[in-house]
Amino acid sequence: MAKDSSSAKRKVHFEPGNIDVVVEKGAVLRDAAIQAGVRLVAACGGAGTCGTCKVLVEEGEVSTTRTAKLSDEEFNRGMRQACQTKVLTDLRVYVPVESRLETAVLTRERRGLSGATPATEALATGWKFGPPLTKYFLQLPPPTLADNVSDLSRLLRGLKQRYKLSNMTVDFDVVRKLPQALREQEWRVTVTTLVTAIESLTAMRRPRLVNVEAGDTRKKHYALAVDIGTTTIKGQMLDLNHGRVLADFAEYNGQIAYGADVISRINYCQKPGGLAKLQEAVAGTVNSIVEQLLAKSRVERKDVSHVSVAGNTTMLQILVGIDPKYIRLAPYTPVATYLPPVKANTLGINVPDHAYLFTFPLVASYVGGDIVAGVVAAGIHQTKKLTFYIDIGTNGQIVIGNADWMVTAACSAGPAFEGGEIKHGMIATNGAIEECDINAADCEPTIGTIGGEKPKGICGSGLINTVASLLETKIIGQNGKFQADCSSHRVRQGDDGREYVLAWAPETQTGKDIVITELDIQNLMRAKAAMYAGCQTLIKSVGVKRQEIQQVIIAGGFGSYINVDRAITIGLLPDLPRERFVFIGNGSLMGARLACFSTDIIDDVRRVAKLMTNFELSENADFMNNYVAALFLPHTDVEEFPSVVKRMESLISPGGGN
Numbered sequence: 297m298a299k300d301s302s303s304a305k306r307k308v309h310f311e312p313g314n315i316d317v318v319v320e321k322g323a324v325l326r327d328a329a330i331q332a333g334v335r336l337v338a339a340c341g342g343a344g345t346c347g348t349c350k351v352l353v354e355e356g357e358v359s360t361t362r363t364a365k366l367s368d369e370e371f372n373r374g375m376r377q378a379c380q381t382k383v384l385t386d387l388r389v390y391v392p393v394e395s396r397l398e399t400a401v402l403t404r405e406r407r408g409l410s411g412a413t414p415a416t417e418a419l420a421t422g423w424k425f426g427p428p429l430t431k432y433f434l435q436l437p438p439p440t441l442a443d444n445v446s447d448l449s450r451l452l453r454g455l456k457q458r459y460k461l462s463n464m465t466v467d468f469d470v471v472r473k474l475p476q477a478l479r480e481q482e483w484r485v486t487v488t489t490l491v492t493a494i495e496s497l498t499a500m501r502r503p504r505l506v507n508v509e510a511g512d513t514r515k516k517h518y519a520l521a522v523d524i525g526t527t528t529i530k531g532q533m534l535d536l537n538h539g540r541v542l543a544d545f546a547e548y549n550g551q552i553a554y555g556a557d558v559i560s561r562i563n564y565c566q567k568p569g570g571l572a573k574l575q576e577a578v579a580g581t582v583n584s585i586v587e588q589l590l591a592k593s594r595v596e597r598k599d600v601s602h603v604s605v606a607g608n609t610t611m612l613q614i615l616v617g618i619d620p621k622y623i624r625l626a627p628y629t630p631v632a633t634y635l636p637p638v639k640a641n642t643l644g645i646n647v648p649d650h651a652y653l654f655t656f657p658l659v660a661s662y663v664g665g666d667i668v669a670g671v672v673a674a675g676i677h678q679t680k681k682l683t684f685y686i687d688i689g690t691n692g693q694i695v696i697g698n699a700d701w702m703v704t705a706a707c708s709a710g711p712a713f714e715g716g717e718i719k720h721g722m723i724a725t726n727g728a729i730e731e732c733d734i735n736a737a738d739c740e741p742t743i744g745t746i747g748g749e750k751p752k753g754i755c756g757s758g759l760i761n762t763v764a765s766l767l768e769t770k771i772i773g774q775n776g777k778f779q780a781d782c783s784s785h786r787v788r789q790g791d792d793g794r795e796y797v798l799a800w801a802p803e804t805q806t807g808k809d810i811v812i813t814e815l816d817i818q819n820l821m822r823a824k825a826a827m828y829a830g831c832q833t834l835i836k837s838v839g840v841k842r843q844e845i846q847q848v849i850i851a852g853g854f855g856s857y858i859n860v861d862r863a864i865t866i867g868l869l870p871d872l873p874r875e876r877f878v879f880i881g882n883g884s885l886m887g888a889r890l891a892c893f894s895t896d897i898i899d900d901v902r903r904v905a906k907l908m909t910n911f912e913l914s915e916n917a918d919f920m921n922n923y924v925a926a927l928f929l930p931h932t933d934v935e936e937f938p939s940v941v942k943r944m945e946s947l948i949s950p951g952g953g954n
């Protein structure tokens with residue numbers, strides 16, 4: 297199998313899965329995996345710095361650039377970083393469990409909600425059900441010699457007489473379909489109109505006539521709401537007649553193969569053909585979600601008339617095919633606040649040609665339509681309560697305000713919350729350790745994994761729980777370092793310094809001990825310090841005090857699964873009475889859904905985007921000071937975390953002492 301030949305084509309065989317792919321000699325092994333549909337974790341997007349794409353080359357020859365991410369033992373065994381390896385001959389490659397991106401587990405049982413209230417529906421109130429997309433049925437009189445106005449004039453006249461609709465714009469595609477549609481069912485037609493946020497709030501709404509169908513199709517009236525996250529994409533099929541969700545589905549964003557965070561995606565876009573590849577990847581994932589939604593809801597594709605999409609600035613720009621390069625270059629400008637609606641199928645999304653794609657407004661380079669959607673869904677624009685909205689993640693986003701004012705900022709927390717740059721870190725999927733309680737008496741952990749499987753790594757929420765537990769049991773100190781006097785056999789010297797063993801090799805899927813290292817703890821501390829410093833800086837900038845915050849709304853897929861008590865223990869969330877915390881879940885998807893159900897909400901979206909004042913933290917000296925002060929567990933300023941300090945004082949050390 298491993299023989300070289302004069303042909304430039306090489307076959308790569310992947311296991312498990314028994315998958316073959318033919319590539320050019322010299323192709324990068326990671327690209328071969330993408331081509332084969334073999335999903336590898338690739339957190340750094342192929343830069344060679346994360347080591348998450350390791351595979352075992354069982355047969356054949358490769359050339360590789362070795363990095364520090366590969367130990368001698370791994371290298372001698374045949375392990376290679378797929379992104380740093382070129383195919384020379386036919387190959388047989390084994391993908392170990394820790395490098396596989398398994399099927400997404402995107403909705404799971406909520407656990408560890410200690411001290412917070414989950415909101416299962418949007419918190420926004422008072423909006424009227426009235427979708428921006430409307431179907432009107434008309435029975436028109438056929439033309440006669442005495443009344444032989446054009447088909448379009450006849451249609452518009454009918455709309456004015458029957459529904460008092462005037463001043464419309466008409467899509468060319470409607471005109472093209474019109475002669476056939478009018479005559480197919482004896483001048484009985486249904487037209488679809490759309491109003492969007494692109495209309496000025498002060499102007500009269502000017503509906504756009506987007507579709508015409510023969511007969512009465514009013515009962516078949518559907519739209520899609522989509523949240524495009526950097527890690528996952530979630531979609532819902534909506535019934536616009538009854539304001540119901542008919543189906544939902546989620547998938548990992550296909551762009552993951554090109555890097556875990558927005559920066560690696562922006563960088564990838566700068567490669568030749570990079571933007572097109574990422575655009576195709578995201579459109580491909582949306583399409584696979586659309587297929588699932590159609591199948592689950594039994595809706596026919598032709599009856600889907602609208603797509604409402606929320607997402608961060610980078611994701612939305614890539615989706616519509618606009619280079620996100622200037623997002624990461626000072627002075628950090630997005631392409632536009634309002635992206636005009638665009639026909640969804642021109643972006644490669646497999647919906648009918650009359651369906652427009654509406655995107656939420658972008659406030660700044662790192663404060664995107666997902667935050668605007670979430671803030672509207674959370675009803676912050678309707679409340680007098682001083683509200684703190686937080687979406688924790690690699691690119692964390694925060695908002696403080698109420699109906700009268702809002703300030704916002706993005707905090708670049710790094711990938712630790714997604715399991716990135718953590719020795720045994722992983723995305724929150726089956727086998728990820730998400731719960732950890734350590735017994736103070738003997739330092740033994742009780743762990744829980746997603747899906748109840750044997751552990752294979754640790755996800756972001758598991759990391760928070762573990763570090764909080766290590767701190768509470770005083771196995772680590774407030775500087776995040778292991779205490780010198782800890783005698784537990786679980787604390788040992790590893791390759792990367794001191795570490796704590798969460799699971800022994802025989803208990804794990806990988807056959808290796810799963811540990812949390814001092815380096816991992818420092819990475820988590822940096823991530824939580826960035827989030828908390830952002831929060832402190834924003835609070836101070838508007839002249840309010842932490843205690844004055846009346847509600848804290850935690851949004852986002854990651855935030856849904858954190859334990860508030862423990863997030864406060866490590867200094868990630870502000871120390872406030874627990875009843876002030878509310879989990880809203882995927883606020884971005886909620887906002888996208890509401891915008892399909894109500895033109896009131898579309899107006900709110902415009903108003904919120906205008907109301908938000910963005911703070912650029914990367915240039916802010918106060919933020920840097922706050923960040924340094926937050927690099928401690930929970931914080932160098934004990935007055936910031938009174939309840940944690942009190943609890944810590946009451947806890948015992950390993951071995952029973954105080």
Ligand code: FES
Nearest residue numbers: 342344347349379
């Ligand atoms: S090291 Fe290969 S993707 Fe990061």
